[in-house]
Amino acid sequence: MASDSDSTVNKIFQYKLVLLGESSVGKSSLVLRFVKGQFLDFQESTIGAAFLTQTVCLNDTTVKFEIWDTAGQERYHSLAPMYYRGAQAAIVVFDITNSESFDKAKAWVSELQRQGSPNIVIALAGNKCDLANKRSVATATAQAYADENGCLFMETSAKSNLNVTELFVAIAKKLPKTQAPKQQVHSTLSLQATVPDEQEEGKGCKC
Numbered sequence: 001m002a003s004d005s006d007s008t009v010n011k012i013f014q015y016k017l018v019l020l021g022e023s024s025v026g027k028s029s030l031v032l033r034f035v036k037g038q039f040l041d042f043q044e045s046t047i048g049a050a051f052l053t054q055t056v057c058l059n060d061t062t063v064k065f066e067i068w069d070t071a072g073q074e075r076y077h078s079l080a081p082m083y084y085r086g087a088q089a090a091i092v093v094f095d096i097t098n099s100e101s102f103d104k105a106k107a108w109v110s111e112l113q114r115q116g117s118p119n120i121v122i123a124l125a126g127n128k129c130d131l132a133n134k135r136s137v138a139t140a141t142a143q144a145y146a147d148e149n150g151c152l153f154m155e156t157s158a159k160s161n162l163n164v165t166e167l168f169v170a171i172a173k174k175l176p177k178t179q180a181p182k183q184q185v186h187s188t189l190s191l192q193a194t195v196p197d198e199q200e201e202g203k204g205c206k207c
């Protein structure tokens with residue numbers, strides 16, 4: 001009989017993750033890269049928020065992310081608490097070529113620390129690191145800020161697919177696995193979730 005420790009049994013944990021950060025830093029592009037493996041040079045700006053899901057497989061657990069990709073414009077700021085409320089994880093994105101976007105990211109981290117879930121896992125992503133020749137935020141500066149504030153930190157590029165899956169996997173590993181597993185399935189079964197039409201489901205597990 002299969003037991004919890006049986007290697008054929010896979011526990012699924014589900015978490016709400018929100019992306020925050022100034023407009024145009026690449027939030028939607030990071031999600032598109034992670035969920036669909038695509039990149040668009042002319043990514044349409046997000047209106048309100050978009051919802052997508054994707055799963056990652058760790059050794060003996062599967063982590064399903066319910067991803068809320070928010071619009072970065074200031075006029076939508078008052079809506080943000082709706083999306084980060086109850087989120088167990090957040091990715092706060094800035095653009096390494098834009099130091100104002102780093103200031104804005106710091107403001108989001110403070111807001112999450114004050115008003116987000118008590119044990120929220122926050123990851124700071126310095127995106128567009130393919131544009132290193134236009135860099136205006138030093139890696140060491142962002143890393144030091146992340147360390148001081150207990151955040152994960154990675155430099156990413158949605159364009160050249162650098163550290164995108166790695167970022168989500170690092171978050172998946174850091175999230176507490178204490179909630180009741182959503183369900184247990186044998187690993188030979190395909191992990192097909194049913195989602196309403198307007199939601200986007202990532203194709204396949206990012207294993």
Ligand SMILES: Nc1nc2c(ncn2[C@@H]2O[C@H](COP(=O)(O)OP(=O)(O)O)[C@@H](O)[C@H]2O)c(=O)[nH]1
Nearest residue numbers: 023024025026027028029041043128157158159
């Ligand atoms: N060079 C480069 N451009 C990027 C990257 N990520 C996003 N972009 C571009 O930056 C612009 C804004 O991206 P978008 O994902 O809409 O940003 P959002 O407003 O934060 O969701 C788009 O033109 C993207 O193609 C990246 O990693 N490198």
Ligand SMILES: [Mg+2]
Nearest residue numbers: 027028045046
């Ligand atoms: Mg967007």
